[in-house]
Amino acid sequence: MKKTIIMALILMLTPFIVASEASATDVNSYSNNKTLTPDLKITNVAVHGSVVRGCNISVKNTVTNIGNGSAGGFWVKYYLKTTSSSGSYLLGKRYINGLKSGSSNTQNTLLYIPTNMPRGSYLVMASTDTTNSVVESNKKNNIGYSSRITVVGPTYIIFDKNVGGDVLKNPDINRYIPKTSFATTIFNLEKSGSVMLKFGNGNGPKVLISAGIHGNETEANIAIMKYLEYIKDKSFNGTLYVIPFDIPLDTAKNTRFYHGQDPNRIANVAGSPGWNIIHFAHVNGINYLLDVHSGGEVTSKGLLNINTGTSNSQEVKWAHYITSVSGCVSRVQPLETGMVRAEAFKYKINTITMEVERDTASTIVYAAKEFRMIKSSMKFFQFPVPLN
Numbered sequence: 001m002k003k004t005i006i007m008a009l010i011l012m013l014t015p016f017i018v019a020s021e022a023s024a025t026d027v028n029s030y031s032n033n034k035t036l037t038p039d040l041k042i043t044n045v046a047v048h049g050s051v052v053r054g055c056n057i058s059v060k061n062t063v064t065n066i067g068n069g070s071a072g073g074f075w076v077k078y079y080l081k082t083t084s085s086s087g088s089y090l091l092g093k094r095y096i097n098g099l100k101s102g103s104s105n106t107q108n109t110l111l112y113i114p115t116n117m118p119r120g121s122y123l124v125m126a127s128t129d130t131t132n133s134v135v136e137s138n139k140k141n142n143i144g145y146s147s148r149i150t151v152v153g154p155t156y157i158i159f160d161k162n163v164g165g166d167v168l169k170n171p172d173i174n175r176y177i178p179k180t181s182f183a184t185t186i187f188n189l190e191k192s193g194s195v196m197l198k199f200g201n202g203n204g205p206k207v208l209i210s211a212g213i214h215g216n217e218t219e220a221n222i223a224i225m226k227y228l229e230y231i232k233d234k235s236f237n238g239t240l241y242v243i244p245f246d247i248p249l250d251t252a253k254n255t256r257f258y259h260g261q262d263p264n265r266i267a268n269v270a271g272s273p274g275w276n277i278i279h280f281a282h283v284n285g286i287n288y289l290l291d292v293h294s295g296g297e298v299t300s301k302g303l304l305n306i307n308t309g310t311s312n313s314q315e316v317k318w319a320h321y322i323t324s325v326s327g328c329v330s331r332v333q334p335l336e337t338g339m340v341r342a343e344a345f346k347y348k349i350n351t352i353t354m355e356v357e358r359d360t361a362s363t364i365v366y367a368a369k370e371f372r373m374i375k376s377s378m379k380f381f382q383f384p385v386p387l388n
């Protein structure tokens, strides 16, 4: 009886012992003959938001290891290309520490579009393991493309190299202007001189906005920077030039005076900051000039100063439009020698000086008011092109 039980147990267990030995042998022979190999593949490249020169773009990208082995660390690089076979412009890269078999790594990667990137249609190419640090079963699937994107945005010009400064030293500028990639680009350029941004296709009116010739009127700068953020990716039938900080070194010091003089009374002196602006406007056939300030004793509605002797002119029509849309008021202000507006008047450039309250109210509230006034003043020209 006992023998029978033992024999039965041996018979029952034997197949299991044999089977387990056989499977162990199979695994050993498999790993001896085949190496486990990773295979990195770009499985998604997608661009979110508009693509503006001088700004960051967010590229959502995924790398997947479709091989049967783990990959160690590797780089992913990002390029702009006009076609898949054209030359590549390297935008940036990121490092992935490793990727197990079957797993993915997704990131919204921020990449900077240089200020001088030619406008037009591009593909974003992501390329994984460009340095060949991972041995893969297939190297031909390491590249992926986005759908077509359009690079838009202004032309950046260093306008007046004599007046550069760090505008972030001004507490209002530092506090109230959001430090987007676009604003940061402008702030950095201002150190080399005043910056001019040029927009538009040239088919229409030529307009120049000059802001903050007085460095202690930060509402003007905050308002125009807000307007620039609003228009940075938009199109224009015409040409719009914007100088957001006329004298960055004075903005840095929060002072009205340029080397001891009021810059808005020496625009008749060749080479002064105001003269340079009017000279540019004259030479380039500017039709309209908006001169943006803030100051004391301005009505809470906001104020436009216009020239005498301009009844029924384009200047008056322009001012009427702005007052009707934004609710500000306008008045005739006599010209004084060396004012930017006086110099512009000599060349028959339609000019408005815009003011909001600076001293007795909140900076941010009146900057927002001035932003709406600037926006309505540009709407007169159908700037930017209205979206349908």
Ligand SMILES: [Zn+2]
Binding pocket: 213, 214, 217, 293, 294, 295
């Ligand atoms: Zn002023």
